[in-house]
Amino acid sequence: xxxxxxxxxxxxxxxxxxxxxxxxxxxxxxxxxxxxxxxxxxxxxxxxxxxxxxxxxxxxxxxxxxxxxxxxxxxxxxxxxxxxxxxxxxxxxxxxxxxxxxxxxxxxxxxxxxxxxxxxxxxxxxxxxxxxxxxxxxxxxxxxxxxxxxxxxxxxxxxxxxxxxxxxxxxxxxxxxxxxxxxxxxxxxxxxxxxxxxxxxxxxxxxxxxxxxxxxxxxxxxxxxx
Numbered sequence: 001x002x003x004x005x006x007x008x009x010x011x012x013x014x015x016x017x018x019x020x021x022x023x024x025x026x027x028x029x030x031x032x033x034x035x036x037x038x039x040x041x042x043x044x045x046x047x048x049x050x051x052x053x054x055x056x057x058x059x060x061x062x063x064x065x066x067x068x069x070x071x072x073x074x075x076x077x078x079x080x081x082x083x084x085x086x087x088x089x090x091x092x093x094x095x096x097x098x099x100x101x102x103x104x105x106x107x108x109x110x111x112x113x114x115x116x117x118x119x120x121x122x123x124x125x126x127x128x129x130x131x132x133x134x135x136x137x138x139x140x141x142x143x144x145x146x147x148x149x150x151x152x153x154x155x156x157x158x159x160x161x162x163x164x165x166x167x168x169x170x171x172x173x174x175x176x177x178x179x180x181x182x183x184x185x186x187x188x189x190x191x192x193x194x195x196x197x198x199x200x201x202x203x204x205x206x207x208x209x210x211x212x213x214x215x216x217x218x219x220x221x222x223x224x225x226x
Contacts (some may be wrong), residue, residue: 001041001075005032029063038076038094045101053109067112068105073098074118074161092165099169115170119158122148139164149175149219160221172223181215 007027014020014027033048035041053065077091106113122143146167147159160166160173167173220226 001035001070001072004034005030031065035070035076037079038098041070041076042094042097042101045098045105049105050108053105065109065111067114068102070113070115072116072118073166077162091162095162095165095169099166117166118161119175120161122157122159146173146222149177149221173221175219175221177217177219179215179217182212183215185211185213 010027010030014025019025031052033044035044049068056062056065077094102113102115105111142164143159146164158175158177160175
């Protein structure tokens with residue numbers, strides 16, 4: 001959306017992954033375009049991308065477009081300095097329109113669509129403020145089911161941005177996090193899994209080296225089949 005594609009990591013993956021290093025994958029199979037605002041995003045999804053896919057499909061021996069990635073959707077909604085009711089209403093309409101375009105593209109061209117979102121801090125509310133009125137369910141009570149990973153230590157402190165409107169548009173939500181644990185790459189290379197792990201104590205700086213890395217965690221918050 002707002003930045004150009006960093007290709008160094010793609011080149012590393014292409015050179016090291018066995019499914020890519022055989023020579024049939026290259027940066028020439030990856031096409032990018034910037035969409036710095038909502039209007040640009042809608043124009044690309046409604047006109048630019050369908051025309052591009054049709055053009056690729058007409059080329060002899062060309063690889064069809066099979067994966068669409070938006071990185072990141074929340075970025076194009078950072079232009080407003082104040083969050084007013086009028087802005088939130090328009091944002092809901094824009095999100096619904098973008099979602100409709102993405103679902104149409106996925107169905108029409110058999111695409112896999114990944115939309116990268118951002119996380120925001122969850123507001124800690126007093127216990128009495130979390131009590132729902134009789135017959136009602138507060139947004140705060142609902143959000144923990146679709147916006148965060150409560151089964152991950154500290155996961156409840158972060159939640160996906162763009163609210164309930166966007167959560168209702170997607171089929172799968174996956175949250176990625178960087179844990180407070182490290183693994184030693186020497187052990188990973190030796191046995192394909194880390195044997196030694198050390199926890200990073202809060203407030204204590206731990207020496208990281210070229211042979212260590214922070215452990216990442218992937219959590220499926222919800223999906224359509226499980």
